[in-house]
Amino acid sequence: MIRIENLSKTFYDENNNNIEALKNVNLEINEGEIFGIIGLSGAGKSTLIRCINRLEEPTQGKIYIQGEDITVYDKENLRNLRKNIGMIFQHFNLFSQKTVYKNIAFPLELEGLSKDEIEKRVDTLLEYVGLEDKKYAYPSQLSGGQKQRVAIARALANNPKILLSDEGTSALDPKTTKSILDLLRRTRDEFGLTIVLITHQMEVIKDICDRVAIIENGEIIEINTVEELFKNPRTKTAHEFISRIKSDITEEIIEPNESSATIVRLGYTGENAKKPIVSRMVKNFDIEVNILSGDINRLIKTSVGHLILEIQGEDEEINKAINYLISNNVNVEVM
Amino acid sequence: MADLIIPALLQTIYMVFFSTLFSLLLGFPMGILLVITEKNGIWEKKQLNKILNGIINALRSFPFIILMILLFPLSKLIIGKTIGTTATIVPLSIAAAPFVARVIESSLKEIDKGIIESSLAMGCSVPEIIFKVLIPESLPSLVLDVTTTIINIIGYSAMAGAIGGGGLGDVAIRYGLYRFQTDVMVVAVIVIIILVQGIQFVGNRLSTKLNKK
Numbered sequence: 001m002i003r004i005e006n007l008s009k010t011f012y013d014e015n016n017n018n019i020e021a022l023k024n025v026n027l028e029i030n031e032g033e034i035f036g037i038i039g040l041s042g043a044g045k046s047t048l049i050r051c052i053n054r055l056e057e058p059t060q061g062k063i064y065i066q067g068e069d070i071t072v073y074d075k076e077n078l079r080n081l082r083k084n085i086g087m088i089f090q091h092f093n094l095f096s097q098k099t100v101y102k103n104i105a106f107p108l109e110l111e112g113l114s115k116d117e118i119e120k121r122v123d124t125l126l127e128y129v130g131l132e133d134k135k136y137a138y139p140s141q142l143s144g145g146q147k148q149r150v151a152i153a154r155a156l157a158n159n160p161k162i163l164l165s166d167e168g169t170s171a172l173d174p175k176t177t178k179s180i181l182d183l184l185r186r187t188r189d190e191f192g193l194t195i196v197l198i199t200h201q202m203e204v205i206k207d208i209c210d211r212v213a214i215i216e217n218g219e220i221i222e223i224n225t226v227e228e229l230f231k232n233p234r235t236k237t238a239h240e241f242i243s244r245i246k247s248d249i250t251e252e253i254i255e256p257n258e259s260s261a262t263i264v265r266l267g268y269t270g271e272n273a274k275k276p277i278v279s280r281m282v283k284n285f286d287i288e289v290n291i292l293s294g295d296i297n298r299l300i301k302t303s304v305g306h307l308i309l310e311i312q313g314e315d316e317e318i319n320k321a322i323n324y325l326i327s328n329n330v331n332v333e334v335m
Numbered sequence: 336m337a338d339l340i341i342p343a344l345l346q347t348i349y350m351v352f353f354s355t356l357f358s359l360l361l362g363f364p365m366g367i368l369l370v371i372t373e374k375n376g377i378w379e380k381k382q383l384n385k386i387l388n389g390i391i392n393a394l395r396s397f398p399f400i401i402l403m404i405l406l407f408p409l410s411k412l413i414i415g416k417t418i419g420t421t422a423t424i425v426p427l428s429i430a431a432a433p434f435v436a437r438v439i440e441s442s443l444k445e446i447d448k449g450i451i452e453s454s455l456a457m458g459c460s461v462p463e464i465i466f467k468v469l470i471p472e473s474l475p476s477l478v479l480d481v482t483t484t485i486i487n488i489i490g491y492s493a494m495a496g497a498i499g500g501g502g503l504g505d506v507a508i509r510y511g512l513y514r515f516q517t518d519v520m521v522v523a524v525i526v527i528i529i530l531v532q533g534i535q536f537v538g539n540r541l542s543t544k545l546n547k548k
Binding site for chain 2: 053055075079080081082083085087089091093094095096097098106107109110138139140151154164
């Protein structure tokens with residue numbers, strides 16, 4: 001659906017120093033997918049998502065949407081493209097002097113639809129986002145969550161194929177975030193929309209994304225399914241993002257007894273968790289096991305758990321035990 | 336007294352009305368151009384922006400009386416004479432236009448950048464952004480700009496009186512200053528004060544009523 005090839009973006013400041021916001025980014029986003037891009041502020045994620053509808057002009061590289069290279073589009077084509085890509089923002093960006101109705105009607109008016117058609121469509125959208133009673137309210141009279149619902153309705157007005165979310169839930173409280181994420185997932189499920197979202201919150205990735213790309217210093221350092229990312233993060237940054245999500249638990253890690261003991265971190269998915277793997281390991285091998293920490297993260301399709309174990313015993317026995325775990329599809333990382 | 340003040344008041348209103356109208360016609364597009372052509376504007380044109388800024392700053396540097404005298408030939412060309420209420424509209428409009436451009440510019444710049452960005456993301460063209468986003472979003476602020484402009488022009492028009500422009504300023508100077516009729520001067524000034532207060536009051540009310548933010 002969206003293919004990004006060798007995309008680079010360089011900014012120049014007043015002293016003509018160049019800042020490489022994006023370095024040779026390659027991404028492929030599938031149709032109907034909710035694709036998350038996570039990174040710290042300044043990592044370049046905002047620049048990246050803005051390149052997709054060319055709010056930011058790429059310095060180099062190609063972006064293909066449904067097979068067409070949009071980096072060569074002229075103004076006219078670009079405007080038509082943008083009408084088919086909805087976008088929502090962290091601060092909602094609603095028209096403050098227009099009613100909810102007028103805000104949602106805006107893209108339809110640009111299309112030159114008749115008043116009746118507009119009214120019908122806006123009413124449908126209002127019902128869809130659950131704000132029928134706010135039709136004639138102004139944005140200043142709405143809560144953050146309601147504003148984002150209006151913004152989503154406005155972004156969906158033209159039946160776009162793609163929805164971009166630029167930190168769409170970052171200004172909302174956790175409960176509202178959940179409800180907005182639910183709404184986004186519902187739009188994907190019902191309309192087959194492709195959603196690209198950027199965020200710095202791992203919770204958002206965990207809650208709705210199918211796949212995720214981690215961006216750091218303008219480079220994509222890891223692309224993974226969300227399940228794999230939680231089970232077996234490949235990069236240090238991925239680790240950090242995951243550990244932040246459960247910071248309350250990691251604090252409770254018990255200090256290991258002996259410095260000589262082997263500490264392992266096990267990652268297992270839903271099906272594995274049902275088998276008594278750890279218990280069998282203890283029975284089969286001559287080792288002592290002490291649980292230091294554990295957690296479970298519920299993802300869309302499955303849940304991913306982690307156990308941090310301290311294993312004591314002969315090196316040979318420990319190695320056998322670890323191999324046993326690996327043969328049972330448990331991800332083992334010796335810490 | 337009334338036969339002096341009432342015709343003068345009407346002259347002032349006439350001068351101010353048309354000067355405001357023409358200064359808006361001249362200044363409003365300049366204000367919009369200033370905003371859209373600036374760096375990272377929706378129609379970035381650095382050279383044009385520099386030239387516009389230069390013209391506006393130069394025009395605003397002139398003391399009004401000097402500008403008025405300099406513009407006598409232009410008044411002559413447009414109106415056919417250099418003295419009188421109608422002739423004064425020319426320099427008044429031109430003097431106020433760069434002021435209008437600046438206040439409009441600052442009002443338009445108050446609009447959240449995110450709103451412009453989301454309009455672009457919806458596929459708006461530059462004219463669509465100007466007429467459907469910039470102007471409606473800053474309307475309450477623009478109403479106050481017009482109010483300030485009118486009051487400024489009232490002030491200028493009083494000065495214009497000094498060189499034969501007519502109006503309340505003219506009466507205040509001719510009768511109050513040159514003929515020592517302090518009472519006429521006082522009344523003329525009071526009428527100007529009431530005019531200014533009234534316009535400010537209406538402008539504030541309208542702006543508040545319009546603002547949905």
